[in-house]
Amino acid sequence: MPGILVIAEPNEGGIAPVSFELIAAARQLSSEGAGNVTALIAGSEAEAQQLIAHGADAAIAATNPALKTGLGEAYLPAVQAAIESSGADIVLMGQTSLGRDLGPALAFANKTAVAMDCVALAIAGGRLRATRSAYGGNARAEVTWKAPLQVATVKAKSFDALEADSARSGSVSTSDAGADPKVKVLGVSKAESTGVRLEDAPVVVSGGRGLGDPSAFGMLEELTGLLHGATGASRAACDLGWYPPSQQVGLTGKTVSPDLYIAVAISGASQHMAGMAGSKNIVAINKDADANMVKVSKFAVVDDYKKVVPALIEEIKKLG
């Protein structure tokens, strides 16, 4: 019986949100005939139970301390054991530092291939079909596997996590497989950020090169504050040093899927769209009616942002 193995990840004393997104992806594949969903987490049985609540049929709490390093080499024996015990022929992991490391190592160990940075998954002809960006974000490639084991890393925010249901039941087991890695992690430094994380914000206001001046981000931050969101930027704006690269949205930046994405003076290049096209409502503020961002938006204001953004701020303030 085939199946899907999801590699969940711990994160700051909890479970990384991408883990729940992967389980949602696996559930979709399961409904298309890919078998049961097993999830593995380097953590406790209580954490494994949370994976069941979010949609896994079975969960494995991997307890070997080596997994705390977050290195693929340490995870490999635990993942191999989980593939064997679950019978999984599909392995999904996040496009995270762990996934980038573990995915290729797992594929190599099993004489198969890994599809990295996938944004969509489906079952076609009984095999996994993965979609990923190609040619610098100008095209999308669909790939499938020749070898039995199909390994994919999935970009965060490509799938919506399912609501937790504490009444869901499933089997929880433990595994002490793991290996001491040959490299030593000397330290981990966290990117500085204040307020709501870009990836989690329900509202994102992003600025582009058309702002013409880095100080204009102050105006966008004021709007963001009123909307309880996060401020992002296009790569062009980040490359100019106008905004921190950690806030870049797009193919080579963060992927966001907020309820509301306000793109201020951003043209809507395919590489920017790759990071925000999943937004529920896109609003464009752009002086060019032919800009791609205006075309894809639900609402657009075609005018100079210097007039539009202050007026918007005033109106929102009046709402209290």
Ligand SMILES: Cc1cc2nc3c(=O)[nH]c(=O)nc-3n(C[C@H](O)[C@H](O)[C@H](O)COP(=O)(O)OP(=O)(O)OC[C@H]3O[C@@H](n4cnc5c(N)ncnc54)[C@H](O)[C@@H]3O)c2cc1C
């Ligand atoms: C491999 C690769 C990866 C990339 N990755 C990313 C990525 O992750 N994220 C990303 O964003 N880009 C990425 N890019 C770059 C991308 O191709 C575009 O160059 C970039 O997104 C353009 O940024 P922009 O829209 O801010 O600037 P522009 O394309 O210069 O657009 C500026 C816009 O502002 C409007 N404007 C100008 N003045 C005003 C005004 N006063 N009021 C209102 N509107 C105004 C203009 O009409 C225009 O539409 C990547 C490119 C490559 C090749």
